Amino acid sequence: MTKVRTVSLPQDLCAEAERQFGGRFDNIEALLTFVLQEITKADTSLLDQAEEQIIEKRLKDLGYL
């Protein structure tokens, strides 16, 4: 099992998040896990980077980089 870490958050913020998203997430940990996964998710940014590299390679081939 993945090790877990405890973080401290303002209580009223957690309550508000539970009020707004309680129906969609089992608990506040699940909501925050989703948010952090979204921030760190790499699938779209990896494609961006790969595309930038394709252009850079082409520019190098043409002698313009």
Next chain:
Amino acid sequence: MKPRSLILVTVDCLRADHVGFLGYSRPVTPFLDSLAEKSAVFTDAIVAGAPTYFSFPAILASRYPLALGRDILGIAPHEQTIASALKNAGHRTAAFVAGNPYLSSRFGYNQGFDSFHDFLNSIPDGEPLSPGNGFKSTFNRFVQSSASHNSLTADAYEELYFWYCQWRSAAEGFSMDALRRYPAADVVVDQACSWLNELAKEPFFLWLHLMDPHHPYYPSGDALSALKSKISPRRAVFLNSLWNRGHVAVRRLERYREEVVSLYDAGIYWVDKQISRLAGFLKQSQFWDELVFAITADHGEEFLEHGARYHSPMSLPEQLIHVPLLLHVPALLGKQRVRTPFSLLHLAPTLLDAVGLPSPTSFQGRSFWPRIFTGELPSEPAVVECVEACTNPLRREDRIRPRLMAVRDQSYKLVINFREESERLYDLKNDPEERAALPLGDLPKERARLLQVAREHLQKTSRNLTVDLRLRSRLRELQQSAELKARVL
């Protein structure tokens, strides 16, 4: 100074070379042609993405379509748009969107509007005469597949299918109005006029999105008559059925191209006629002289010029990315022609400036308004981007695919296909129809210049990603899928 009112009309699928004021020979846009004589016409307006779901973030929020990550669709929750900017400035705001589901509140397009009408409840379920899964459809597919092995039997099948469609449509007594998939422009304009009627003298922003040229092509009978077309509803059913079939060879479709284009043109004619009616209403109500009026399109439409139909993001030809743009400001602008490429990314800031308001800082485009008067517009390439072959953006996995990008200036266009790691450079001056890409070794300097623009665009995208807008969009999507699941369960 009191801010002016603004009307923005966007027409789905309206390509630049099918309006009279940009040179089309068929008289489909008599009103807009006359208006163009007193307006600024951007002869080289280029969308920032195609189709609709990749074009509209730029039109309304002045943001490149993939700037929040290519998996994000629509306007992000709390994202600033031209509507929210005008609402914040005290304008009354309303939108009448003729049933395009990608421009609905689900994707945030209602943001900033006091009144938002997407007509989605009035759209019939399913296509008329769409193939089903019953015995007759299975048998039809079997016969079609068997007949396709040689051209004689394939032609015979096609004729049989035509007569079958004729028989079915005759039996069901279709009319063009019954066959139409989206509310026609007259319905949308009627509702817009009702809303305008209720206004006092406060400034307003009205956005109309019209779908008449969108397939399936079932224009008003009056529009067909005005264009002297004798295509009957039965024939239109056949043409649309045939045009929509994936397997039919281009050479065979070519035979029907002119008729299909006639149906498309009649849709444009109807839009023109209804805009003329709207303008008449605005003149009568004494709104016309005080407002900024703009008309453009979210993308064009292909009719086999490069083998494709409709407007899928497969290759970004001119037929898809070059759109009309006309800006009419009665008291200020006379006849002006802007001949440099103008990305629709700059439309919202230009319109806000014309109205007399600053743009939100989140806008990626900038205003060209003051320069329209001097004619000193910078000639800079327009960037068009989309996810290649993403024809069902509702599936997230379809959005996580390589980009397709075009960098387009006055003379050249470079189309970069990242999946193939290939590029095509077109010389638009000598080959405006993009018949053949230049050989790979040709014009290395021009090629590198446009590649450099593409590189800077990608660098800016990754550097300036707005994480909070992205997150809000993902949470919205999650919330919507949870709600959908709850409804299904």
